[in-house]
């Protein structure tokens with residue numbers, strides 16, 4: 001039985017605070033309530049994490065690894081329960097939620113091992129009576145601010161490397177989806193992490209965020225969310241020169257050349273575009289198709305899109321769940337209407353579904369152009385806009401013409417064309433004939449205004465470590 005409270009210094013707290021409802025986006029019903037924490041609770045959690053830091057950092061990487069591994073095992077043991085909580089508070093189909101639970105758990109398992117491989121360096125000396133070394137140390141208290149679109153994976157992608165490196169953690173989950181995060185903390189407690197090492201505070205993003213960004217005891221803030229909020233965090237963190245990792249917005253181009261395997265391109269585009277109902281930072285948002293295969297691709301892609309089943313995530317066979325809230329639906333609808341009023345042609349979907357819930361039909365709009373809202377702003381919904389192009393130079397220019405630089409996709413069977421194109425693309429992640437490139441062992445993150453730092457892979461632990469150069473006179 002879940003308590004849905006905050007967890008600070010090894011105690012479940014917040015029962016006496018005002019409570020905030022958590023809604024099921026599929027039905028609008030209240031799933032549960034969580035405490036509306038604020039400044040005071042955030043300060044308490046930071047103090048607990050700060051007090052616990054020395055003891056946790058002093059444990060060996062092997063001891064920390066054992067706890068992370070136990071945490072991983074418990075996630076797998078509770079996969080159905082976690083997936084159901086996620087579907088009910090976030091809306092994604094149960095089978096997709098279960099996939100996310102595994103994706104999330106794998107970050108814990110991977111960093112349980114990677115923590116054992118935090119190597120320092122020995123540098124050749126320039127004088128005989130000195131030895132020069134680089135030591136690596138955990139950065140300190142880490143504050144993690146996580147989004148609603150991947151309530152489990154975005155948390156473990158931060159917690160896994162932070163804990164493995166020897167950092168203590170304070171979590172602020174999204175107010176839309178705090179229940180999955182609380183359940184994860186409950187499992188972490190069961191795994192046996194010492195008190196104060198992991199803390200979670202739900203409630204006011206403004207008040208809790210301000211503590212995270214301004215309290216000197218927090219040495220690092222790691223955030224996944226919009227570019228707009230990321231920029232504000234950078235400003236707020238300036239007074240304490242806060243170390244920041246930012247995984248921000250994206251506006252991914254999908255480039256489909258005339259030598260692409262059409263079936264691969266359709267499958268990859270469906271996977272990229274409609275995962276999580278299009279509510280991912282890496283999902284394709286602009287599809288560019290070379291003119292000689294344009295009609296063939298549009299027809300095949302629209303046919304597949306029409307087969308996707310929209311519905312409640314707990315219903316068997318659902319491919320696409322609801323959007324997170326009414327504002328999300330309105331934005332999607334605005335993008336579609338704007339495209340149509342500027343010459344776009346809807347060839348699948350194009351409308352809201354039902355009176356209740358935040359459902360929008362999987363939509364394909366062809367003949368779009370760069371002036372449309374949808375080709376410039378992150379849609380965060382199940383809409384695929386398709387534009388025709390003629391040459392490689394033209395499509396590379398179109399693809400890079402954005403302040404974002406998170407993910408891009410290229411479909412071509414030509415190694416030479418693929419290589420030349422990808423070398424010119426300013427995006428941190430590229431799927432080449434692959435619509436689902438994310439993997440725990442690979443670095444995830446963006447160029448330009450899509451963020452700072454990388455999560456995942458051996459690179460992902462560096463952001464939680466300080467480098468200390470030591471010159472030893474002998």
Ligand code: SIN
Nearest residue numbers: 150279280281282438
């Ligand atoms: C995201 O959309 O921010 C994360 C998606 C992923 O990890 O693949």
